[in-house]
Amino acid sequence: MDKNKKIIKVDENKCINCQACIKECPVKICNEVSNDHVTVNNDLCLACGACIDVCKQNARKGIDDIDKLKEVFNNPEKKAVAVISPTIASNFPGSYLKINTFLKENNFDLCINSSVGAEIAAKTYKEKLDNSNANTILTANCPSIVTYVEKYKPELKSYLINSASPIIHTVRMIRNYKIKYKNAEFFAFTPCYSKSKEFEELDENINNITFRSLKNFWQNNNIDINKFEKSKYDYDTVNKGAFYPLPDGMKDILNFHYPEFDGKYRGVNGKENIYDYLDKLPESILKNVAPDIVNCQNCKNGCNLGHGTLNRLDKNNKPVDVIEIEASKLHEEIKSNENTVKSLKKKYWKKELYHRDFHEYDNIYWKEPTEQELQNIYNKMNKFSSKDIYDCGACGYETCQDMARAIFNDVNKPKNCHHYHKLKLKRENKKDKKYISKLSKAHDNFMEKLQKDSENLYISVSDLIDEIHDDNDELKKELKNILVKYNISEEMIILIRRFGKNYTDTIKKIQKQLRHMQDKSLIIRKSINKVTDMKEE
Known part of the structure; x- marks a missing residue:
């Protein structure tokens, strides 16, 4: 696979910067807010897939190596090996063995279920347990958990068991004991986007194909998997290995291979x-109450509901009872004689072959602001007293202080604070009210003057009519026509009412009406002058 490739991809055109991804993310810091969307820092991301589920805009999706399948399909000379997680049974119930036929008809040489690796891993676990100085060990099968411990909880790193996952056990077994496939291209069919992180970290050169991508591949290429016949896995010498993705799966495998194992086991x-649980585990270890083995899995009910599964697309999710039944069917179909399975440890196990180390990471922690720096950030968020600290969580962080820390570390902005917007709108509303008040006052003054001018004009014309002798009917008629023609006082009243109902009309509209009235005033003035001239004659 490509080094340092993105595992969680963000569609910037779909992202609306709602912060839901931040709220759902276990570590927060890997989400970086730009101007109008949230990006992912791949180096800090756990690839747990939680943000994919919660994004209602479908702006986030997981990336795997599905494009590499076409290269194998189009190149019959290339040797290819498929290592398939037992979680395939709950994702493709009734058709998972048909996938073996599909792959082999498209140039795959081997199809192996990683349950084989889980059986061998029992021996690795036992060796590590017997030689460990720690009273508690954490399983290292879930890449998201390993990344979390390595980068965010390094004080627990010494408790991680130095044993590769069952998939890696399977790949290393093939490469070391089936020599002709040593340089083959390996494809892992998994329920998990974060497996890509594991393969990259261990430099295993394995392509990760999630079940979700596989189903999309069939749909895009008009492939009906049900048209293929069923075929068995290669090297299907397994017993309890099919159960390892379940919360108590590793316990079942250990008890099968080592009945004397009576250690306290907890699946979380x-x-x-x-x-x-991991955050509080150091206290349990200190008090000597922690279990001997903690099987850590990021996904609820184990890997069968991983973020790369079809099960995850089901909004209601499959009941764990159904998943266990489907896993049991796989177990029944591929299980072998107990003695044959137990002989795997002698045949394919070699000291240190399945060992793995963990990495040291520096400068992962957030920089912590001083009290003064924190207060300065609060001020930028429009928080000026303890009453402004709401801890509402709308920004995606549990507390206002966590949001301030994110801003201090340049992964978020003050404008994404709900209180910031609330206060900003309040201030803008206050300014608008002042503006509207001034406009209303100016309007009232204008309308008052306009009304007075109208009344004075009406009075002036009326006075002229009264002054005209009764025998000068022609002049009186002309003046009355002016009042009728222009309906001055009524027009003014209508105008006042119109503005009074909507005093927030723009100044331009007022100016337009004013010019209109000025034009009428000139016409009226000319008429009055005409009448006056007639009177003088």
């Missing part, structure tokens, strides 16, 4: 549980 799964 689901984003809403595991990260809080």
Whole structure:
């Protein structure tokens, strides 16, 4: 796979900067807010996929290596090996063995279920447990959990078991014991986008294909998987290995291979549980009450509901009971004689072959602002007293202080604070009210003057009529026609009422009406002058 490739991709045109992804993210800091959308820092991201679920705009999607499949399909000379997670059974119930046929008809040489690797991993676990100085060990099968411990909880790193995941066990077994496939191209069919992180970190050169992408590939290429016949996995010497994706799966495998194992085991799964558990685990270890083995899984009910699965697309999610039944069907279809399975450890296990190390990371932590720096940021967020600290969570962070820390670390902006917008709108509304008040006052003054001018004009014309002798009917008639023709006082009243109903009309409209009245005033004045001239004659 490509080094340092993005695993979570953001469509900037769809993102509306709603901050839901930040709220859902276990670590927050990997989300960086630009002007109008949220990007992902791949180096800090756990690739847990939580943000994909919560994004209602479909602006986020997981990236795997599905494009590499076409290269194999179009190149029959290239050796290719498929290592398939047992979670395939719950994602393609009734058709998962047909996928083997589909792949082999498209130039794959081997199709192996990683349950084989899980059986061998039992031996690795036992060796590590027997030689560990730690009273508690954390499984390292979930890449999101490993990344979290390595980058955000390094004090727990010494408790991670130095054992590769069952998929890596399977790949290394093939490369070391099936020599002709040593340089083949390996494809892992998994429920998980974060597997790409694991393969990259361990430099295993494995392509990651999620079940979701596989289904889309079929749809885009008009492939009906049900038209293929079923075919068995290669090297399907397994027993309990099919259960390893389940929360208690590793416990079942250990007990099968080592019945004497009686260590205290705890399976913790689901984003809403595991990260809080890990944060509090050091205290449990200190008090000597932690279990011997903690099987850590990012996804609720284990890997069968991973973010690259079809099960995850089901809004109601499959009940765990159904998933376990489907896993059991796979177990029944591929299980082998107990003695044959147990012989795997002798045949394919080699000391340190399945060992893995963990990385040291520096400068992952957020810079912490001083009290003064924190206050300065609060001020930028329009927070000037303790009453402004709402901790409402609308920004995606649990507290206002966490939001301020994000701003201090340049991964968010003050404008994304709900209170910031609320106060800004309040201030703008206050300014608008002052403006409207001034405009209204100016309008009232104008209308008052206009009304007085109208009344004075009406009085002037009326006075002229009264002054004309009764025998000068022609002049009186002309003046009355002026009042009738221009309806001065009534027109003024209508104009006043019109503005009174909507005093927020623009100045331009007022000016237009004023010019109109001025034009009428000139006409009236000319008429009055005409009448006056007639009177003088």
